[in-house]
Amino acid sequence: MNQLADYLPFLIPLVVAQLGLAIFSVIHVLKHPQYRFGNKALWVVVVLVFQFIGPAVYFLFGRGDQE
Amino acid sequence: MRAYLAFIKKEGLELIRTYKLLLMFLIFFAFGVMSPLMAKLMPDLMSQLALEGIEISLPEPSAIDCYAQFFKNLTQMGLLVIVLMFSGMLTQELGKGTLVHLVTKGLPKSTILLAKYTVASLSWTACLLLAFSVTYGYTVYLFSGDEIFHLFYSVSVLWLFGLFLLAVSSFFQTIVKSQATQLILVAFCIGGLFLLKLFPKMEEYNPLTLVTDNVAMLDKAYDLTSLTIPIFMTIGLTIVLLLGSLLAFFKKQL
Amino acid sequence: MNVLEVKSLTKQFGTKTVLRDISFTIPSQCIFGFLGQNGAGKTTTMKLILGLLQANSGEIFVCGEPVVYGNTKTNRWIGYLPDVPEFYSYMTPREYLSLCGEITGLAKDEIRSRCDELLELVGLSKENRRIGGFSRGMKQRLGIAQALLNNPKLLICDEPTSALDPVGRKEILDVLLKAKEKTAILFSTHILTDVEQICDQVAILHEGELVLNGSLEDLKKQHAKNQIRLVFKEEHQACQLQSLLVTDARIKEVHQQDTTLNVEVNDLEEDGRYLLKVILESGVPIYQFEVLEPTLEALFMEVIA
Known part of the structure; x- marks a missing residue:
């Protein structure tokens, strides 16, 4: 694609949001090793592979109660 | 009134500290960015596919394509995300028993339900506004010349339908115990509305029109008065559902 | 109020x-x-x-x-x-x-x-x-x-x-x-x-x-029985005393369990003193003599039985 520069105004905020959320979620998964179901490895993969949906599922259904 | 505000504050704190608010904002921000991106990307992708020698003449992307993408994202994924986010607002508390202290402290059940519905509605409003303003910003920047009609009207009826869905969700949360059952019931309701669409006679009453006709609404020729009945239908059903959930919640034993 | x-x-x-x-x-x-x-x-x-x-x-x-x-x-x-x-x-x-x-x-x-x-x-x-x-x-x-x-x-x-x-x-x-x-x-x-x-x-x-x-x-006061518990070193000693007490008119009831006797009386003070006298006269060496306080547990077990 030759006009990549055209897409930068879109890609930069999108990638920042995606990466930011992914990194934030991975840190949360690693720091709170108690989950309603599944284990640490599963959640790290889920959170990293499925953009937006992975973290959403983790924070809604996967995370434990411990603060 | 003070208890209502205190409980709203508690719900807000919950959304912030469980990172749900952050999550919603990021997701809806992404919707906002993706809509114009997809509109712009589409012709390029098509032309890549068309390299096989077949000449396809594609119209240049325009503002209407951005909003088409926007409404496609928001009426499907957007509503799904919001319903998912608040699908446990009552069921989880009832399951854990966290409301017992507050009710025995004199917090009326109606206050609990209304405060929860208020917070869900406010979140939906904020998320929709965020996604819309991002898409709007990009579209104005990219296709400043294009004329679009009834845009705010179209977004407003989508917003109204979101409030209706949250009322459906509240209603089922006061009736069934499990979060999953409740989600399935909400899905059944939407399915039911789609089935009703098959009967042309019901068409003009169906609340679903508010989220299926959004792109058509942007046309200058679209007759907005045809939406009057679905709008009142939706408002009426929302009120009935909320009253129903108040009644069901009142009867529910903690 | x-x-x-x-x-x-x-x-x-x-x-x-x-x-x-x-x-x-x-x-x-x-x-x-x-x-x-x-x-x-x-x-x-x-x-x-x-x-x-x-x-x-x-x-x-x-x-x-x-x-x-x-x-x-x-x-x-x-x-x-x-x-x-x-x-x-x-x-x-x-x-x-x-x-x-x-x-x-x-x-x-x-x-x-x-x-x-x-x-x-x-x-x-x-x-x-x-x-x-x-x-x-x-x-x-x-x-x-x-x-x-x-x-x-x-x-x-x-x-x-x-x-x-x-x-x-x-x-x-x-x-x-x-x-x-x-x-x-x-x-x-x-x-x-x-x-x-x-x-x-x-x-x-x-x-x-x-x-x-x-x-x-x-x-x-209402529900508890007046009980005295006697404990002996040997089981045959308990048996020996039990046979003495069973026939005694002042003693309401006697239960034996291993080396222990549970004696139920009408009046703790008077009958207690009498009981001591009987034991002394019998010459059986006694290990423990205890007036049983009515406990809530006994009461509880009694009413839900």
């Missing part, structure tokens, strides 16, 4: 009757021990008093006002501690108490001073962690603080000590004794020593019926 009056209360779940015609009253500044096995209907009774369940028949009055199912106004007089108190894990204890304070309608500065006071009372004043990281005992203590927040006239505690270690139990009993100065307490439990330590009145619930109700002293 009676803080709580329960009049012929009946509750059914489906076709199963959980409570049958229960009546009792709790005067102010009284710790009322509410005893019963698991499933006897204790929690149901408490939830009825709180208006969380609907009774099939009967009336409940708190401070003279009737309890209605749903949003009952009488709850403003009541503090409630459920058996397993659940809190919002993302809040700090202070935030939680403030929320409760706002709901009950305390003034802003009153909330602050009550929070300080109560967190101090239950030993959580230095705790800035969120409740999600709390132990069970800490949650129980926060539960008491929460229940006492609105200066209740009636504190309802559902098995507050059951899940705690001896230190935690002692702490909670002390807090309850302190709270008694200002409020009546309905205290359900199946730990009988707790009841003997702090309760003024006792009621025993068995299979949905109130089988016993009164002050601890009276109940013990």
